[in-house]
Amino acid sequence: MSAAGLAACSRDRRPRLNIFNWSDYIAPDTVPKFEAETGIRIRYGIYESNEEMLARVMGGNSGWDVVFPTDYIVKPMLANDLLAPVHREELPDLAQLEPRFQRPDWDPDLKWSVPYMVIAAGIAYNRKLNPPPRTWADMWDERLRGRMTMLDDPFDVLGACLKKLGLSVNSADPGELRRAQAEAIRQKPLLRAYLNAEVRDQLVSGDVMAAHMWNTTAQQAMDSSPDIGFAYPEEGYAVYPDCAVILRESKRQELAHKFLHFLLRPDIAAANALASRTTTTNAGARKLLPPVFRDNPTLYPGPDVVARGEWAKTVNPAPQRLRDRLWTEIKSA
Amino acid sequence: MKRLAAPLAIYAVLAYLFLHLPLLILAGFSFNESRFTVWRGFSLNWYRAAFQNQQLMEAAGNSLIIAIFATIFATIIGTLCAYGFWKRSSPVLAGSLYMSLVTPEIVSGISLLAFYQWIFRFLRVQLGMHTVILAHVSFSIAYVVIVVMARLRTVDASLEEAALDLGANEWQAFRYVTLPAILPGIIAAAMLAFTVSFDDYVITSMVAGVDSETLPMVIYAIARRGVNPVVNAISALIVVGFGSLILISERLRAA
Amino acid sequence: MKRLRAWFLAPTWAVMLTLFVVPLAIIFAYSLLTRGTWGGISQPWSLESYRRLADPIYLGIVWRSFWIAGAATVLCLALGFPLALFISRSGKRKNLYLSLVILPFWTSFLVRTYAWMFLLRDTGLINTALQKLGLIHDPLPLLYNDGAVIVGLVYGYLPFMVLPLYATLERLDRNLLEAAADLGAKPWVALTRVIIPLSAPGIRAGAILVFIPCLGAYLTPDLLGGGKTVMIGNLIQNQFTTARDWPFGSAVSLTLMAIVLVLLLVFVRREEGGLV
Numbered sequence: 001m002s003a004a005g006l007a008a009c010s011r012d013r014r015p016r017l018n019i020f021n022w023s024d025y026i027a028p029d030t031v032p033k034f035e036a037e038t039g040i041r042i043r044y045g046i047y048e049s050n051e052e053m054l055a056r057v058m059g060g061n062s063g064w065d066v067v068f069p070t071d072y073i074v075k076p077m078l079a080n081d082l083l084a085p086v087h088r089e090e091l092p093d094l095a096q097l098e099p100r101f102q103r104p105d106w107d108p109d110l111k112w113s114v115p116y117m118v119i120a121a122g123i124a125y126n127r128k129l130n131p132p133p134r135t136w137a138d139m140w141d142e143r144l145r146g147r148m149t150m151l152d153d154p155f156d157v158l159g160a161c162l163k164k165l166g167l168s169v170n171s172a173d174p175g176e177l178r179r180a181q182a183e184a185i186r187q188k189p190l191l192r193a194y195l196n197a198e199v200r201d202q203l204v205s206g207d208v209m210a211a212h213m214w215n216t217t218a219q220q221a222m223d224s225s226p227d228i229g230f231a232y233p234e235e236g237y238a239v240y241p242d243c244a245v246i247l248r249e250s251k252r253q254e255l256a257h258k259f260l261h262f263l264l265r266p267d268i269a270a271a272n273a274l275a276s277r278t279t280t281t282n283a284g285a286r287k288l289l290p291p292v293f294r295d296n297p298t299l300y301p302g303p304d305v306v307a308r309g310e311w312a313k314t315v316n317p318a319p320q321r322l323r324d325r326l327w328t329e330i331k332s333a
Numbered sequence: 334m335k336r337l338a339a340p341l342a343i344y345a346v347l348a349y350l351f352l353h354l355p356l357l358i359l360a361g362f363s364f365n366e367s368r369f370t371v372w373r374g375f376s377l378n379w380y381r382a383a384f385q386n387q388q389l390m391e392a393a394g395n396s397l398i399i400a401i402f403a404t405i406f407a408t409i410i411g412t413l414c415a416y417g418f419w420k421r422s423s424p425v426l427a428g429s430l431y432m433s434l435v436t437p438e439i440v441s442g443i444s445l446l447a448f449y450q451w452i453f454r455f456l457r458v459q460l461g462m463h464t465v466i467l468a469h470v471s472f473s474i475a476y477v478v479i480v481v482m483a484r485l486r487t488v489d490a491s492l493e494e495a496a497l498d499l500g501a502n503e504w505q506a507f508r509y510v511t512l513p514a515i516l517p518g519i520i521a522a523a524m525l526a527f528t529v530s531f532d533d534y535v536i537t538s539m540v541a542g543v544d545s546e547t548l549p550m551v552i553y554a555i556a557r558r559g560v561n562p563v564v565n566a567i568s569a570l571i572v573v574g575f576g577s578l579i580l581i582s583e584r585l586r587a588a
Numbered sequence: 589m590k591r592l593r594a595w596f597l598a599p600t601w602a603v604m605l606t607l608f609v610v611p612l613a614i615i616f617a618y619s620l621l622t623r624g625t626w627g628g629i630s631q632p633w634s635l636e637s638y639r640r641l642a643d644p645i646y647l648g649i650v651w652r653s654f655w656i657a658g659a660a661t662v663l664c665l666a667l668g669f670p671l672a673l674f675i676s677r678s679g680k681r682k683n684l685y686l687s688l689v690i691l692p693f694w695t696s697f698l699v700r701t702y703a704w705m706f707l708l709r710d711t712g713l714i715n716t717a718l719q720k721l722g723l724i725h726d727p728l729p730l731l732y733n734d735g736a737v738i739v740g741l742v743y744g745y746l747p748f749m750v751l752p753l754y755a756t757l758e759r760l761d762r763n764l765l766e767a768a769a770d771l772g773a774k775p776w777v778a779l780t781r782v783i784i785p786l787s788a789p790g791i792r793a794g795a796i797l798v799f800i801p802c803l804g805a806y807l808t809p810d811l812l813g814g815g816k817t818v819m820i821g822n823l824i825q826n827q828f829t830t831a832r833d834w835p836f837g838s839a840v841s842l843t844l845m846a847i848v849l850v851l852l853l854v855f856v857r858r859e860e861g862g863l864v
Contacts, residue, residue: 051829059450063543076626193732193814207710324831355703417596437804444611471607
């Protein structure tokens with residue numbers, strides 16, 4: 001079976017493009033459509049975390065052409081000379097992006113990256129909880145003992161603690177960070193586990209009553225069960241725009257541009273957002289979404305909620321060291 | 334001493350249950366209609382889904398190819414090495430083989446990744462099937478050496494000496510006298526190397542490239558996203574597959 | 589004889605040198621460098637990574653790894669010894685019983701860990717069964733704690749204990765046991781005074797083969813511990829991924845290797861020049 005596949009590959013003279021993306025982050029027919037329209041053959045790989053992706057591409061010889069880092073990874077990638085410039089002239093549909101993503105903080109002229117989708121972190125909960133959680137402080141509530149999880153990610157956990165204290169998720173102040181760490185350690189006895197997407201099933205089955213969760217995963221849980229709800233905490237929350245970048249090592253940069261151009265098409269972007277249950281950065285795409293999805297409060301919340309969101313920024317080396325140390329302490333506590 | 338026989342036997346039954354029950358249950362639920370632990374009815378859905386999952390199938394194919402190549406290289410190199418040890422021991426080499434066996438996988442994986450990244454500055458080679466195969470060979474050799482050595486210890490050294498006395502050269506003595514005697518051991522070692530390679534996750538995930546995603550990597554990715562009976566189905570197939578392989582290998586080793 | 593032997597050992601030397609020694613040397617070099625501004629490595633050379641290790645929190649992680657690995661090893665010994673004894677005394681069926689022990693081991697390690705997650709969850713089989721039987725009302729929190737990690741480790745490494753134990757027990761001289769019985773020793777006494785001391789080499793070998801991999805475990809505490817257990821393996825993995833601090837990760841890796849080396853030197857006797 002695979003031998004036949006290999007044989008077919010070696011005879012395949014079509015140009016190739018290697019895309020490395022998050023899991024469940026694209027519509028099933030996007031790649032086939034692209035292949036049919038352009039005649040370019042795509043190899044599509046997936047990863048579960050920025051770190052996993054970065055570990056592979058750091059060496060500069062991974063073989064991937066396009067990867068999808070979260071915004072705060074773009075700067076370190078640039079500093080390590082991993083990125084190839086993006087030629088705006090080849091991407092007229094950049095104009096389709098929402099205004100706040102046309103000149104984003106991490107790349108104001110969009111010279112290196114193309115915004116893709118946006119994730120936010122909040123609280124997913126079982127509707128049996130009465131009253132439902134509305135703030136980060138609710139995740140420290142005794143009634144959730146043993147039935148609550150937090151994300152297994154230092155930025156997310158420290159971010160939630162910082163927000164609970166009324167501070168910025170991007171804080172670099174050692175005093176603030178230590179206070180956040182103290183909060184996390186205080187919470188630990190109540191915590192069932194640090195889990196990422198795998199907690200979705202436990203939420204649906206009722207093992208877990210409240211989970212620190214990204215809005216996409218929560219939406220997927222809500223698709224499976226009417227008992228699940230999602231809340232954007234009142235103190236504020238972290239927002240993670242993901243973007244597409246072209247790797248410097250890529251020998252197929254023109255083909256990569258073709259793929260990025262394809263992703264920016266409103267119809268394609270809409271299909272991707274719909275299939276992966278995510279918020280798209282593409283305003284043109286958003287208009288094409290079915291109403292029930294377009295006005296979905298979990299993925300497309302109202303302006304007052306959006307105002308509370310804070311974009312995750314790159315952490316500088318010194319605070320990074322401290323955060324890493326604090327995370328180890330939290331985990332070992 | 335005979336009075337120990339009965340309690341020991343009972344204990345053995347419980348111990349075997351402990352060892353096998355989790356896997357049997359996992360396999361059992363792969364036939365479950367529903368995703369959850371409540372039994373809803375017999376169904377081959379998940380097996381169908383597994384075979385229709387292109388990524389899964391491709392990864393399975395990659396795992397097979399990598400394992401076959403790694404096994405061939407490791408078995409040849411390891412057998413030669415065991416034979417060399419049999420003639421006269423080499424503590425340094427034996428020590429390093431033993432160290433490679435007990436090195437934590439994460440350390441091996443990271444050191445190999447660093448090694449490849451360093452080499453890539455001079456040789457323009459990318460991470461791919463070949464880097465994975467080389468990595469697998471490096472940790473499989475020790476297993477092969479152990480198994481073949483065990484077999485070699487049951488071979489009478491004087492047989493080779495007799496052959497030499499009768500006019501054979503070293504290579505002929507090895508090829509026609511010793512090699513047939515240790516063949517079952519070599520085959521058993523090969524099966525061991527194959528399984529170790531097929532099963533590896535930690536080291537492979539660090540040195541794999543664009544086209545070399547393996548089955549354990551895909552299983553891990555699926556399992557990380559939550560309960561998915563497709564994993565149960567694949568697991569059941571793996572249990573049956575390798576179960577048969579190992580039973581055959583044991584028969585051969587004892588032969 | 590010597591010429592042929594050199595050729596026979598050459599490929600192994602080549603592989604070990606390039607794919608084991610050199611990579612470790614590179615990691616050693618990394619451990620003496622400094623973290624690059626945005627991750628990776630850079631000059632200057634320094635011993636800082638090693639100095640950081642002396643911090644109580646990392647020593648605490650080492651201690652915790654020792655205790656979990658130790659608990660798993662002791663449990664493996666307790667569970668594995670009677671089993672090995674049984675197999676060594678089962679006459680014709682020895683190989684069959686031995687194969688049955690090895691069989692689960694030769695399936696995917698990932699799958700075996702996944703099986704335990706499947707069993708121990710709140711809605712998993714054990715809790716569902718206990719609830720159906722009316723023995724408990726609310727599910728027991730079996731997963732996401734140190735206990736689950738230890739169970740997972742024991743399950744994964746039990747065969748590593750059983751096999752060396754079996755090898756030693758099988759070679760035990762029956763005459764000794766008969767002599768003990770003749771002298772009026774009860775079975776329990778024969779066990780503790782004769783069998784166990786004589787199987788010391790097997791116990792040593794098994795303990796090493798279980799303890800060392802458990803010390804460096806990272807998948808099991810990650811999956812079964814719910815991210816709440818930090819062992820040395822998790823620390824290393826964290827440094828090379830989230831923290832992007834390769835020098836420190838390398839230093840921890842080498843320290844782990846050093847611990848392994850010391851344990852080996854202390855406990856493994858070089859009975860034969862070859863392996864095992």
